Amino acid sequence: MPRNDKDKNRKTGSNGCSCYKYDLFRDAVSVVLSKELKDDFDGSLIEVPPDHTFGDYAYPCFSLAKVFKKSPEQISEEIAVRLEKSLVGNKVIARAQNRGPYLNFFVEPSYLSKTIISAAIKKSRPELQKPGKKPEQKQIIEFSSPNTNKPLHLGHLRNICLGESVSRLSESIGNNVIRTCLVNDRGTHICKSMLMYKKEGKGMEPDKKPDHFVGDFYVKYNELEKKDKGIEPEAQEMLRLWEAGDRETLTLWKKMKRWAVEGFNETYDELGIRFDKFYYESEIYKKGKDIVKTGLRKGVFKEEKGAIVADLSKEKLPNKVLVRSDGTSIYMTQDIYLAKLKFKDYGADSSVYVVGSEQNLHFQQLFAILKLLGFSYAERCYHLSYGMVYLPSGKMKSREGVVVDADDIISQMKDIALKEIRKRYRIRKAEAERRAAKIGLSALKFYLLMTDPGKDMTFNPEESISFEGETGPYVQYTYARASSILRKYNKKIDKNIDYTTYGDDELVLIKKMGAYHNTLVDAACSYKPSIVCRYLLDLCQIFNEYYHKTPVLKAEEAQMKARLLIVMGVRNILASGLKKLGIDVLPVM
RNA sequence: GAGCCUGUAGCGCAGUCUGGAUAGCGCGACUGCCUCCUAUGGACCGUAUUGGUCUUGAAGCAAGCAGUAGGUCGAGGGUUCGAAUCCCUUCAGGCUCGCCA
Numbered sequence: 001m002p003r004n005d006k007d008k009n010r011k012t013g014s015n016g017c018s019c020y021k022y023d024l025f026r027d028a029v030s031v032v033l034s035k036e037l038k039d040d041f042d043g044s045l046i047e048v049p050p051d052h053t054f055g056d057y058a059y060p061c062f063s064l065a066k067v068f069k070k071s072p073e074q075i076s077e078e079i080a081v082r083l084e085k086s087l088v089g090n091k092v093i094a095r096a097q098n099r100g101p102y103l104n105f106f107v108e109p110s111y112l113s114k115t116i117i118s119a120a121i122k123k124s125r126p127e128l129q130k131p132g133k134k135p136e137q138k139q140i141i142e143f144s145s146p147n148t149n150k151p152l153h154l155g156h157l158r159n160i161c162l163g164e165s166v167s168r169l170s171e172s173i174g175n176n177v178i179r180t181c182l183v184n185d186r187g188t189h190i191c192k193s194m195l196m197y198k199k200e201g202k203g204m205e206p207d208k209k210p211d212h213f214v215g216d217f218y219v220k221y222n223e224l225e226k227k228d229k230g231i232e233p234e235a236q237e238m239l240r241l242w243e244a245g246d247r248e249t250l251t252l253w254k255k256m257k258r259w260a261v262e263g264f265n266e267t268y269d270e271l272g273i274r275f276d277k278f279y280y281e282s283e284i285y286k287k288g289k290d291i292v293k294t295g296l297r298k299g300v301f302k303e304e305k306g307a308i309v310a311d312l313s314k315e316k317l318p319n320k321v322l323v324r325s326d327g328t329s330i331y332m333t334q335d336i337y338l339a340k341l342k343f344k345d346y347g348a349d350s351s352v353y354v355v356g357s358e359q360n361l362h363f364q365q366l367f368a369i370l371k372l373l374g375f376s377y378a379e380r381c382y383h384l385s386y387g388m389v390y391l392p393s394g395k396m397k398s399r400e401g402v403v404v405d406a407d408d409i410i411s412q413m414k415d416i417a418l419k420e421i422r423k424r425y426r427i428r429k430a431e432a433e434r435r436a437a438k439i440g441l442s443a444l445k446f447y448l449l450m451t452d453p454g455k456d457m458t459f460n461p462e463e464s465i466s467f468e469g470e471t472g473p474y475v476q477y478t479y480a481r482a483s484s485i486l487r488k489y490n491k492k493i494d495k496n497i498d499y500t501t502y503g504d505d506e507l508v509l510i511k512k513m514g515a516y517h518n519t520l521v522d523a524a525c526s527y528k529p530s531i532v533c534r535y536l537l538d539l540c541q542i543f544n545e546y547y548h549k550t551p552v553l554k555a556e557e558a559q560m561k562a563r564l565l566i567v568m569g570v571r572n573i574l575a576s577g578l579k580k581l582g583i584d585v586l587p588v589m
Numbered sequence: 590g591a592g593c594c595u596g597u598a599g600c601g602c603a604g605u606c607u608g609g610a611u612a613g614c615g616c617g618a619c620u621g622c623c624u625c626c627u628a629u630g631g632a633c634c635g636u637a638u639u640g641g642u643c644u645u646g647a648a649g650c651a652a653g654c655a656g657u658a659g660g661u662c663g664a665g666g667g668u669u670c671g672a673a674u675c676c677c678u679u680c681a682g683g684c685u686c687g688c689c690a
Contacts, residue, residue, distance in 0.1 A: 050610065060609060062670075072670090100610065147690090187690070281690095307688050318592085321688040331690050360593065361685055387594085388683075420652075439652085451602070455595070456683065463601070467652040469615045470602080477626090477652040485625055490642095526606095534603060537614075541654095548654045553625055567625095 020521045025107045028092035029057045055104025072101030110499040116514035120569030127517035137175045141167045143354035148185040148260035149193040150215035152406035155389050161448045163354040164582040165529035173524045181275045186282040191238040193218035211263020288337030292322045315368040343377045350380040357385040384527050387456035413440035416465045442583045446472030450533040478540040482571035501562045536577045543570050
């Protein structure tokens with residue numbers, strides 16, 4: 001489904017996050033204001049001013065103008081004057097001040113610092129946490145969905161990075177995630193590489209990464225097909241034999257499928273991905289017909305020219321054939337079955353499909369059909385649609401070999417990282433390679449996650465491997481800087497500090513740290529890791545500026561202690577945030 | 590022909606759902622800075638070996654920081670005290686449209 005922001009029909013897929021959001025300073029502002037304004041108070045209007053010097057929170061008074069029949073400026077001024085008295089003794093809100101039509105509030109700095117920092121220095125969960133636990137939701141997240149006739153490519157990488165990050169984000173708001181992978185292991189495209197292996201493979205064993213070995217035959221097939229149109233019927237015939245259960249064909253199929261899957265698993269390992277469950281198309285492709293037939297009997301579907309068709313006009317969608325006139329099932333048929341199977345297997349509360357935007361209509365139709373069938377979980381299915389990945393040279397076409405291979409990209413990123421490291425540090429080879437692996441992967445993952453999932457993106461290799469600016473390595477480097485300070489201090493850090501020593505620069509940083517919790521919630525409920533990327537970049541920038549102009553270890557005792565806690569908090573948040581993106585942090589850099 | 594999505598600086602993006610205070614960020618360009626980063630010198634400590642700590646600080650360069658330049662928020666209209674944001678029209682690009690997956 002085109003579950004984008006502007007999709008007004010969005011009903012499913014929410015991670016139910018609003019209740020996880022938590023801002024106790026804003027709550028305090030609400031309390032103060034609601035006392036003052038009574039029924040005229042609208043908490044949803046409270047906002048954060050564009051410039052921190054204006055205040056920490058703001059209440060725009062435009063809407064009050066009609067009520068009080070005065071100008072917004074006048075109203076905000078009057079309320080500010082009245083609040084002066086009532087705020088005496090308030091431990092959270094230090095003062096209120098009007099600025100034009102806005103009423104701005106300042107949180108008591110030491111209270112703010114203490115609250116945020118004491119959360120941030122907890123290594124396990126550096127975000128603020130609302131007391132009381134949410135009931136755990138079980139969520140199935142399906143991603144990767146490879147075809148067993150060729151290796152993974154760049155598009156899969158975006159899919160996988162998204163799937164893993166969304167899974168981790170979901171877990172971070174307390175859900176129990178089951179990672180599933182649908183393996184597309186049947187169909188003519190699979191037979192094509194099999195056919196070519198049969199013709200030219202001569203019983204060879206893979207002499208390279210096995211999925212690449214398989215993929216080579218697929219490429220060869222397509223080269224041949226260009227010259228010799230007569231080969232396609234051969235592939236069709238092979239599919240017929242496969243479906244008929246021909247022993248020789250099945251043996252070949254099993255062998256090549258194993259190679260492909262072995263290869264995928266290597267890549268998954270490399271990326272740090274592990275699935276809880278693999279579903280195989282070959283095992284389910286015939287199923288679902290029963291569901292459709294029952295639907296036909298109950299009058300949910302209709303028959304047209306011998307085919308079973310779902311009438312989706314009520315949902316304003318094109319109709320969809322569910323069973324062909326020759327009685328065979330199609331992709332949609334098995335998807336209906338798989339949707340049901342997943343809920344049955346895990347008793348899940350919701351089910352997410354990470355699939356490219358070219359299948360938007362397919363999923364709209366699928367969910368509409370589930371709804372027609374009266375399956376209650378139809379409302380709890382969500383298509384996480386992501387945009388195409390283009391190359392500067394245009395669209396990738398696997399059949400024509402214009403592909404960026406996933407494994408190639410990964411190793412290329414590592415090589416470049418290694419060169420960069422060698423340029424900067426003289427360390428042992430093994431250590432350099434270990435770092436290169438992590439840094440190269442982080443660059444890749446961050447680059448793929450940084451763009452809003454719904455949008456198409458261009459994979460510019462030059463830019464993606466850059467280590468400067470808004471990149472994964474930049475965030476990691478910032479983490480390393482923070483770590484380096486703590487390492488140099490090399491003593492147990494005293495957590496009992498004086499929270500009044502913080503100045504303005506520090507408060508800006510601390511407030512950003514305080515935003516981590518709600519950022520995670522936002523990202524998790526909108527399925528957008530890009531929100532976390534943006535947040536981390538902002539935090540890094542503020543921290544680096546702070547690092548640049550504020551000495552920590554060379555400050556006098558009380559300040560040093562207070563600053564060390566900031567460094568520690570930032571470090572924890574960076575590590576935590578990167579982890580949500582599926583990125584490993586270097587222990588020491 | 591229809592549906593969905595996208596359009597913000599030379600390039601790549603955030604902000605749009607939930608309208609507000611000067612439209613943010615990165616790359617590239619130009620100008621600077623430089624500590625807890627890099628490297629050199631010095632002192633001390635240590636190991637089978639790789640090292641570690643302190644200090645100085647010419648210099649360099651940054652996976653770092655700052656400043657400068659760069660904008661009809663695709664175009665046009667409307668709603669509103671107020672529009673990048675909401676509504677309508679239109680242009681451009683992408684994806685898709687019952688027996689493919």
